[in-house]
Each structure stands twice: as structure tokens, then as C-alpha cells.
Amino acid sequence: xxxxxxxxxxxxxxxxxxxxxxxxxxxxxxxxxxxxxxxxxxxxxxxxxxxxxxxxxxxxxxxxxxxxxxxxxxxxxxxxxxxxxxxxxxxxxxxxxxxxxxxxxxxxxxxxxxxxxxxxxxxxxxxxxxxxxxxxxxxxxxxxxxxxxxxxxxxxxxxxxxxxxxxxxxxxxxxxxxxxxxxxxxxxxxxxxxxxxxxxxxxxxxxxxxxxxxxxxxxxxxxxxxxxxxxxxxxxxxxxxxxxxxxxxxxxxxxxxxxxxxxxxxxxxxxxxxxxxxxxxxxxxxxxxxxxxxxxxxxxxxxxxxxxxxxxxxx
Numbered sequence: 669x670x671x672x673x674x675x676x677x678x679x680x681x682x683x684x685x686x687x688x689x690x691x692x693x694x695x696x697x698x699x700x701x702x703x704x705x706x707x708x709x710x711x712x713x714x715x716x717x718x719x720x721x722x723x724x725x726x727x728x729x730x731x732x733x734x735x736x737x738x739x740x741x742x743x744x745x746x747x748x749x750x751x752x753x754x755x756x757x758x759x760x761x762x763x764x765x766x767x768x769x770x771x772x773x774x775x776x777x778x779x780x781x782x783x784x785x786x787x788x789x790x791x792x793x794x795x796x797x798x799x800x801x802x803x804x805x806x807x808x809x810x811x812x813x814x815x816x817x818x819x820x821x822x823x824x825x826x827x828x829x830x831x832x833x834x835x836x837x838x839x840x841x842x843x844x845x846x847x848x849x850x851x852x853x854x855x856x857x858x859x860x861x862x863x864x865x866x867x868x869x870x871x872x873x874x875x876x877x878x879x880x881x882x883x884x885x886x887x888x889x890x891x892x893x894x895x896x897x898x899x900x901x902x903x904x905x906x907x908x909x910x911x912x913x914x915x916x917x918x919x920x921x922x923x924x925x926x927x928x929x930x931x932x933x934x935x936x937x938x939x940x941x942x943x944x945x946x947x948x949x950x951x952x953x954x955x956x957x958x959x960x961x962x963x964x965x966x967x968x969x970x971x972x973x974x975x976x977x978x979x980x981x982x983x
Contacts, residue, residue: 672723679707708807715931731756755779781812799829855889880904928966929954
């Protein structure tokens with residue numbers, strides 16, 4: 669059994685391609701597409717493999733799309749624990765407009781889950797939780813799954829001695845910020861998401877760190893990792909506040925940067941690293957991901973090179 673388990677309840681069959689100009693009306697002749705198994709936790713497992721680590725991916729899959737998705741997973745270097753669901757696994761489409769280098773991303777909804785399917789998922793998940801295991805729950809939720817499901821999963825993880833890292837968005841992130849406890853081991857969000865959850869604006873790393881500390885003190889999470897895009901990432905716990913600043917990099921595609929960051933952080937924490945060192949590696953991995961095209965994830969060689977250029981400042 670690997671030390672890291674990822675959870676993906678709403679995976680996406682990712683299709684990426686490019687076209688000269690995106691405009692309404694005529695048929696747009698695209699370049700040869702690329703197909704990848706995607707969704708938060710799946711991408712984290714894929715990135716962990718690229719960084720030299722090992723994980724198990726707990727993935728909810730269904731229908732013909734799910735069968736193709738699993739076939740793509742067979743080419744990846746990690747164990748898959750499939751949870752069967754009704755309906756077809758969703759698809760997503762990413763198109764780069766080559767004339768402007770702009771990227772357009774279209775996300776289709778996943779199949780709706782009835783309440784009994786959510787209960788069945790929790791029972792299946794329980795057997796994969798074990799003492800000391802780092803669990804990464806990442807990505808959006810399928811329609812019908814309660815927004816506070818992460819808190820339920822976290823209680824199961826704590827009961828089983830596992831440590832849950834959460835990276836989500838929307839209503840699920842709002843529910844996580846109001847988590848009644850026990851606290852998540854780590855909660856990741858970016859500055860824009862923090863603004864949406866709190867109703868505030870964060871102009872500086874210090875302001876974002878202040879909000880992160882509020883969530884720590886409220887018992888939502890033990891640690892916060894809060895990204896500010898290309899400028900850097902804030903790390904917060906009850907005893908430390910710091911900002912990791914990457915070198916200036918040219919972005920080819922932002923897809924996979926956040927998942928690469930979470931993968932590197934989870935991998936370093938599983939190896940006993942400090943939060944600060946884990947976030948430094950996360951920033952480097954995210955930086956390597958933006959240097960790759962389309963849905964490509966991080967590169968260990970590039971991440972290792974960038975790591976030496978990451979500047980860490982106390983806040």
C-alpha cells in the first residue's frame with residue numbers, strides 16, 4: 669500500500685487541441701487532439717508519479733467514457749481503486765487559440781449522484797484509509813453530492829489515523845472553510861477563491877496569511893496553502909507564516925499547475941518534510957507545469973531546476 673491516497677469523485681476525460689482562431693459560426697478545424705485522464709485527484713496521482721513518488725488513486729468512474737478513462741489510467745504508474753457509478757464519466761475540452769495563445773476551457777457536468785451512491789462511496793473509501801496515510805481529496809463534486817462531503821471524509825480519515833489534504837472550489841470550498849472539525853490536515857485555495865469565500869479582497873501575501881490564520885484558529889484546518897498566481901504562494905500554520913516566490917516563468921498552459929503543486933506538497937509531507945519545504949517544492953512543481961503545453965503536468969527535472977530559484981520570505 670502506498671503512503672498517499674488520492675480521491676477523485678468527479679473525474680474528467682480531458683481532450684486538448686489547438687486551432688488558429690476561435691470564432692462563432694463556421695466549423696473550426698482543430699489540430700490532432702490529446703487525450704488524458706483528468707480530474708483533481710487523478711492529476712495529483714499522475715504528478716506524484718512524474719515526481720518520483722507512489723500513490724493510489726480512488727476514482728469514481730461510470731459508463732463508456734469511464735471505460736475509456738480507465739484504459740488511459742492503465743498507462744499510468746500508480747494503482748487504481750475504482751468506485752463504479754451510474755452514468756458516464758464527464759468530459760472536458762481545452763483549446764489553445766494559436767493566433768493569440770489564449771486558452772479556452774470547457775467543463776461538462778458529471779453524472780448526478782443519488783444519496784445511496786454517496787453512502788456506498790464512503791463505505792468503499794473506508795477500507796483505503798489507514799494510520800499515517802496522507803489522503804488528498806481534490807477536484808469538484810458531482811451533482812447531488814453534499815457540499816460538506818469533505819468534512820465527512822475527514823472524520824473517517826481521522827478515525828482511521830489518516831491525514832486529509834483538501835483542494836476544492838465553489839460551494840465545497842465554502843463548506844470546508846466552515847468545517848466544524850476535526851480540522852483538515854491541510855487546506856489549499858488561491859487568493860481569488862479566498863476572496864469568494866470570505867467576501868474580502870487580499871492585495872498582499874500578509875493579508876492572505878492573516879485570513880489563513882483565522883481559519884487555522886477557527887479549527888477549519890491545521891495548515892493553509894494559498895496561491896497568488898505567478899507571484900507566489902503563502903503557507904500558514906499556527907506557528908508560521910511565509911511566502912514562497914518563484915522565478916519569472918513564461919506560461920504555456922496553466923492546466924495542471926495547481927494539481928502539480930498539491931502533488932509535490934503531499935509527496936514531501938509523506939517523506940517527513942516541513943510545511944515550508946513542502947510548499948517550496950510545490951511552487952517549483954507548479955512552475956514546471958506552466959512551462960509544459962496543453963494538459964501536461966509537472967516535470968521533475970524542471971521542478972528540481974526551479975526549486976533552487978524559489979525565494980522564501982517570512983511574513
